[in-house]
Amino acid sequence: MRTIALLLQKDLRLLRRSPVLLGILVAYPIAIALLVGLVAGYASAKPRVALVDEEGLPSVVVVGGERFDVAATIDRVSEDVTLVRLPRAEAERQLRTGKIVASLTVPVGFMSDLRRMARSPRLELRTTRGGLSTRVTQQVQALVYSLNRQLQSAYIDANLDYVRLIRKGGDGSFLGRRFEVLGLDGTERLLAGLPPDERVDRVRRFIRIAGLALDQTDDALRATANPIELVTVSEGGRTWVLSAQIQAYALALTISLLALLLAAGAIAAERDENVIGRLTRGLATLGQIVLAKIALAATVATALGLAIAVAFGAIIELGEVEGGEPWGRLPVLAAGIVLAGASLGAVGALLGVAAREARTASLVALLVALPVVFLGLVPREVVPEAGLASDAFPFAHAVRYFGSALYDSSPWAALLREAAWLLGIGTVFAVAARFGARRLSA
Amino acid sequence: MSRTRPLLRADAVSRRYGSRVALLPTSLVISEGETLGLVGPNGAGKSTLLALLAGATEPTSGGLESRPGLRIGWAPQRTALYGRLSARENLEFFVRLEGERASRSAAAALLADFELPLDSVAAADLSAGTRQRLNLAAAMIGEPEVLLLDEPTASLDPERRRRFWQLATRVKEAGGALVFATQNLDELDMFADRVLALRGGAVVFEGAPDDYLQQYAERLHA
Numbered sequence: 001m002r003t004i005a006l007l008l009q010k011d012l013r014l015l016r017r018s019p020v021l022l023g024i025l026v027a028y029p030i031a032i033a034l035l036v037g038l039v040a041g042y043a044s045a046k047p048r049v050a051l052v053d054e055e056g057l058p059s060v061v062v063v064g065g066e067r068f069d070v071a072a073t074i075d076r077v078s079e080d081v082t083l084v085r086l087p088r089a090e091a092e093r094q095l096r097t098g099k100i101v102a103s104l105t106v107p108v109g110f111m112s113d114l115r116r117m118a119r120s121p122r123l124e125l126r127t128t129r130g131g132l133s134t135r136v137t138q139q140v141q142a143l144v145y146s147l148n149r150q151l152q153s154a155y156i157d158a159n160l161d162y163v164r165l166i167r168k169g170g171d172g173s174f175l176g177r178r179f180e181v182l183g184l185d186g187t188e189r190l191l192a193g194l195p196p197d198e199r200v201d202r203v204r205r206f207i208r209i210a211g212l213a214l215d216q217t218d219d220a221l222r223a224t225a226n227p228i229e230l231v232t233v234s235e236g237g238r239t240w241v242l243s244a245q246i247q248a249y250a251l252a253l254t255i256s257l258l259a260l261l262l263a264a265g266a267i268a269a270e271r272d273e274n275v276i277g278r279l280t281r282g283l284a285t286l287g288q289i290v291l292a293k294i295a296l297a298a299t300v301a302t303a304l305g306l307a308i309a310v311a312f313g314a315i316i317e318l319g320e321v322e323g324g325e326p327w328g329r330l331p332v333l334a335a336g337i338v339l340a341g342a343s344l345g346a347v348g349a350l351l352g353v354a355a356r357e358a359r360t361a362s363l364v365a366l367l368v369a370l371p372v373v374f375l376g377l378v379p380r381e382v383v384p385e386a387g388l389a390s391d392a393f394p395f396a397h398a399v400r401y402f403g404s405a406l407y408d409s410s411p412w413a414a415l416l417r418e419a420a421w422l423l424g425i426g427t428v429f430a431v432a433a434r435f436g437a438r439r440l441s442a
Numbered sequence: 443m444s445r446t447r448p449l450l451r452a453d454a455v456s457r458r459y460g461s462r463v464a465l466l467p468t469s470l471v472i473s474e475g476e477t478l479g480l481v482g483p484n485g486a487g488k489s490t491l492l493a494l495l496a497g498a499t500e501p502t503s504g505g506l507e508s509r510p511g512l513r514i515g516w517a518p519q520r521t522a523l524y525g526r527l528s529a530r531e532n533l534e535f536f537v538r539l540e541g542e543r544a545s546r547s548a549a550a551a552l553l554a555d556f557e558l559p560l561d562s563v564a565a566a567d568l569s570a571g572t573r574q575r576l577n578l579a580a581a582m583i584g585e586p587e588v589l590l591l592d593e594p595t596a597s598l599d600p601e602r603r604r605r606f607w608q609l610a611t612r613v614k615e616a617g618g619a620l621v622f623a624t625q626n627l628d629e630l631d632m633f634a635d636r637v638l639a640l641r642g643g644a645v646v647f648e649g650a651p652d653d654y655l656q657q658y659a660e661r662l663h664a
Contacts, residue, residue: 277498
């Protein structure tokens with residue numbers, strides 16, 4: 001233990017003597033984490049969609065006596081997608097080249113179909129394959145759903161006007177033809193002037209029952225039109241950039257790159273300095289040298305990881321972000337960072353002994369770190385094979401541990417499971433690094 | 443003539459690096475009060491033999507045996523130091539690893555003996571000769587009984603060479619042994635009691651320095 005502590009102390013001193021290297025080691029993973037965050041942010045950015053208006057939509061449309069602000073509807077769609085007006089040919093060309101991900105066409109005759117209500121007016125959506133097209137389809141489906149809801153409401157109001165006409169009587173129009181309706185109330189008044197008769201009584205009873213039934217039509221019609229209604233109360237929760245998931249990913253990504261590069265570079269540097277022989281002839285065993293590099297990775301990763309966690313928490317507190325920062329979980333998080341740093345350090349140590357030279361080791365560590373990180377970023381529900389592969393490396397377990405440590409209400413089962421994974425993976429890689437370390441003294 | 447006790451014994455040790463043979467099976471005994479000179483052309487196997495004797499490299503075959511508790515110092519041909527640490531920090535680090543508690547005073551003594559700079563200049567920024575003196579000083583940590591030196595004076599000036607041999611021969615005088623590889627025949631003549639010549643990883647001569655030098659001269663004039 002004393003030997004490992006001395007080696008670690010020496011490594012930390014060497015690291016401090018290389019401010020540029022230390023700066024890059026700290027800044028680089030943070031920069032990568034930010035870039036990945038931006039890419040993730042781009043995933044939720046607006047896709048570009050063409051609007052092909054062959055009908056020449058007016059800015060305001062009146063349907064069923066209701067005014068529809070077409071311009072406002074288009075603005076609302078633009079909150080989710082970047083809507084660009086294009087002629088059909090240009091939209092088709094841009095769809096083929098991928099410059100737009102979808103085109104929404106308003107065909108000729110749309111407005112007359114809408115006003116006549118004789119058949120459903122159609123919108124035509126064309127998308128590219130895969131990628132963002134699913135999201136665009138969902139957004140357009142949501143738009144059509146929203147328009148249908150508004151139209152439905154207008155149609156119901158129009159139909160209820162007819163029901164009221166039947167109930168009360170008066171002037172009405174349908175398909176441009178005007179007419180006068182007596183109505184149930186007028187009929188009742190007429191019947192009141194007739195001599196008593198059993199048939200008149202039967203008609204009167206019918207009018208009363210029909211009147212009662214028609215009085216219920218309003219609520220019944222609206223309820224059947226919307227068996228389940230979704231009510232959006234208000235927008236809540238954190239923005240994606242401050243979400244628990246981004247916090248966990250940023251932490252894991254930063255310490256992954258740092259620990260891998262540091263351990264790989266540090267162990268290979270021992271060979272570059274030609275000191276392996278001097279150390280292994282009784283001063284330190286190869287196992288102790290490997291453990292010292294793992295300890296170095298864990299120490300630096302913990303310092304940086306905690307600094308990031310505290311900075312993130314401070315931003316959340318100062319910004320009074322919903323949910324607040326769970327400061328009480330910081331010790332649990334710290335334990336996870338130590339474990340993850342050590343586990344990743346073991347992977348780095350193995351890469352370092354395989355590469356043998358510090359420069360090669362750093363390059364190899366970087367080349368290995370990025371796919372490992374991206375494997376862990378692929379949702380396992382989408383690509384199960386990526387999930388299985390990433391389980392063999394510490395990154396995905398670190399993400400899950402950090403996420404649970406920070407925000408799960410009952411985190412202990414997940415924490416123990418992921419801690420066991422990190423420990424197990426770290427041990428396997430450390431043992432492999434110890435055996436591989438023989439190459440260093442050759 | 444008093445019988446000397448063996449300190450270190452190599453029994454048919456060999457070393458391969460992949461398919462390349464660095465040292466064929468070689469047997470050797472190093473005894474108390476002895477100075478053994480290793481000679482031979484570049485790539486003959488001298489450095490490999492010294493690294494094997496130092497325990498810095500595992501033999502591919504054969505075995506090594508040493509007197510229990512024997513302290514061995516080793517100075518490889520290529521300096522084995524941390525370039526970003528100063529001379530003092532390098533020595534203090536290795537002294538601590540040796541288990542010595544008084545690392546500062548032990549390091550200070552070596553800094554003085556080898557006339558090393560006391561400032562914080564990194565070892566990588568020192569001159570080749572100063573780095574080599576630091577390398578030799580590191581080999582002297584822990585008061586070794588056997589000193590294994592690989593071309594120790596190659597980059598030292600004459601005065602530093604003289605001073606170094608004074609320090610090194612103290613080990614021999616204290617009942618230890620010196621083994622050094624060299625290309626300098628004058629040093630071989632002055633300091634070695636016995637010579638082991640290697641060529642292509644094999645021992646081609648073992649005997650007194652005078653005999654080796656005579657053979658060498660004859661070969662040179664043949």
